[in-house]
Amino acid sequence: xxxxxxxxxxxxxxxxxxxxxxxxxxxxxxxxxxxxxxxxxxxxxxxxxxxxxxxxxxxxxxxxxxxxxxxxxxxxxxxxxxxxxxxxxxxxxxxxxxxxxxxxxxxxxxxxxxxxxxxxxxxxxxxxxxxxxxxxxxxxxxxxxxxxxxxxxxxxxxxxxxxxxxxxxxxxxxxxxxxxxxxxxxxxxxxxxxxxxxxxxxxxxxxxxxxxxxxxxxxxxxxxxxxxxxxxxxxxxxxxxxxxxxx
Amino acid sequence: xxxxxxxxxxxxxxxxxxxxxxxxxxxxxxxxxxxxxxxxxxxxxxxxxxxxxxxxxxxxxxxxxxxxxxxxxxxxxxxxxxxxxxxxxxxxxxxxxxxxxxxxxxxxxxxxxxxxxxxxxxxxxxxxxxxxxxxxxxxxxxxxxxxxxxxxxxxxxxxxxxxxxxxxxxxxxxxxxxxxxxxxxxxxxxxxxxxxxxxxxxxxxxxxxxxxxxxxxxxxxxxxxxxxxxxxxxxxxxxxxxxxxxxxxxxxxx
Numbered sequence: 181x182x183x184x185x186x187x188x189x190x191x192x193x194x195x196x197x198x199x200x201x202x203x204x205x206x207x208x209x210x211x212x213x214x215x216x217x218x219x220x221x222x223x224x225x226x227x228x229x230x231x232x233x234x235x236x237x238x239x240x241x242x243x244x245x246x247x248x249x250x251x252x253x254x255x256x257x258x259x260x261x262x263x264x265x266x267x268x269x270x271x272x273x274x275x276x277x278x279x280x281x282x283x284x285x286x287x288x289x290x291x292x293x294x295x296x297x298x299x300x301x302x303x304x305x306x307x308x309x310x311x312x313x314x315x316x317x318x319x320x321x322x323x324x325x326x327x328x329x330x331x332x333x334x335x336x337x338x339x340x341x342x343x344x345x346x347x348x349x350x351x352x353x354x355x356x357x358x359x360x361x362x363x364x365x366x367x368x369x370x371x372x373x374x375x376x377x378x379x380x381x382x383x384x385x386x387x388x389x390x391x392x393x394x395x396x397x398x399x400x401x402x403x404x405x406x407x408x409x410x411x412x413x414x415x416x417x418x419x420x421x422x423x424x425x426x427x
Numbered sequence: 428x429x430x431x432x433x434x435x436x437x438x439x440x441x442x443x444x445x446x447x448x449x450x451x452x453x454x455x456x457x458x459x460x461x462x463x464x465x466x467x468x469x470x471x472x473x474x475x476x477x478x479x480x481x482x483x484x485x486x487x488x489x490x491x492x493x494x495x496x497x498x499x500x501x502x503x504x505x506x507x508x509x510x511x512x513x514x515x516x517x518x519x520x521x522x523x524x525x526x527x528x529x530x531x532x533x534x535x536x537x538x539x540x541x542x543x544x545x546x547x548x549x550x551x552x553x554x555x556x557x558x559x560x561x562x563x564x565x566x567x568x569x570x571x572x573x574x575x576x577x578x579x580x581x582x583x584x585x586x587x588x589x590x591x592x593x594x595x596x597x598x599x600x601x602x603x604x605x606x607x608x609x610x611x612x613x614x615x616x617x618x619x620x621x622x623x624x625x626x627x628x629x630x631x632x633x634x635x636x637x638x639x640x641x642x643x644x645x646x647x648x649x650x651x652x653x654x655x656x657x658x659x660x661x662x663x664x665x666x667x668x669x670x671x672x673x674x675x676x677x678x679x680x681x
Contacts, residue, residue: 230557232558237591354493354495354557355494359491362492365531366491367531368595369532369598369608370532372597372601373599373601374602375598376598376603382634408598
């Protein structure tokens with residue numbers, strides 16, 4: 181059972197966004213993990229809108245959610261899109277009843293083993309920035325307290341992305357959003373690079389990157405930048421014993 | 428009519444009520460020479476940043492994020508780029524907006540927009556500036572691969588270029604060919620074009636290891652050929668000449 185002290189710890193962890201080595205993608209990945217744990221759901225995905233008005237996945241608790249979210253985006257339907265467009269929470273207690281509203285999404289989500297889904301809007305003042313989606317293997321609605329906690333976590337995500345709690349100019353928000361979206365691209369490229377070099381899945385490649393970043397107390401985005409620039413990889417400190425050169 | 432990066436830059440200047448817009452290509456993370464400008468003012472400003480080695484372009488490339496400067500005469504701008512801000516003010520340029528032309532580690536350069544009046548971009552102008560930077564990325568990669576762009580193809584390319592599987596496949600191709608992410612993205616796109624496939628479909632196949640871009644599709648590492656005559660309507664010099672990386676020309680076959 182989730183205790184109040186665990187919730188408190190999480191918020192302390194999540195409000196720690198002004199530290200020097202703050203990394204937005206790492207933050208959003210942790211947030212996705214915490215949402216899963218604290219809200220008692222099976223998986224969580226965080227989506228941000230870009231300047232084309234397209235939602236991009238920037239954090240997910242599992243690779244399976246990632247794939248599901250992608251299908252959701254590609255089909256231009258699903259609860260995250262609805263939450264983003266309406267600015268209101270979207271609840272679907274049973275995906276079996278959603279085949280009319282989201283035919284392709286509902287089928288893909290059920291195929292992935294999920295029975296219900298909720299989506300919460302992410303907003304900064306009047307502006308919609310994206311959505312957090314919560315997937316459960318069991319049917320049923322989350323109770324009001326859990327939704328409220330979920331919305332608070334979603335607001336924490338917004339703060340993490342814009343990185344400052346003061347009132348922010350539109351320019352600053354855009355710069356921060358672009359940084360987050362670009363970091364995500366960089367990380368996807370690094371995952372592909374490692375997947376090829378080590379002949380592993382992209383999910384395992386991501387696990388290697390996260391472990392390396394944690395073990396060396398480095399920002400995930402910096403680690404990805406080193407990998408994509410050929411400064412870090414097999415024979416260059418990753419997974420193999422460190423050597424002075426190679427590659 | 429095929430669209431070139433030059434068209435996008437002229438349209439960008441026009442759409443953002445600017446005196447001019449320009450593209451500088453980046454090498455090793457630092458903006459290199461300005462290669463395209465919509466107007467003499469933009470060309471001069473690009474050269475100025477390059478000569479002084481400071482300005483919003485450099486910061487946009489270093490931070491991989493747009494740098495939006497509503498007023499170059501303000502103290503914060505003067506502190507950040509003392510030489511450049513003063514020189515810009517001398518030439519009557521007040522607002523400057525720099526957008527990285529990049530997708531993750533794949534970096535082409537930076538799109539700079541110059542305005543004579545101070546003031547921030549309107550929200551729709553900001554969104555358009557970001558969209559123009561995406562268009563320029565696609566068009567420069569097209570130019571380098573000899574791919575002709577049509578308006579419909581452009582829109583499809585911009586949208587598909589942003590999918591996670593394309594980024595992951597770009598990383599895999601970079602490892603397969605031993606090239607930079609920029610060249611890997613160019614190789615992936617050229618392969619899709621040569622085989623009349625959608626980029627995202629090809630990316631899915633690369634990720635599933637059904638398609639592999641082998642060494643046969645990599646360019647000869649050196650020396651680069653002399654600069655070819657520019658394609659009609661474009662005079663881009665981002666073609667790998669003088670670059671330490673092998674410039675990806677055309678993805679032949681897996």
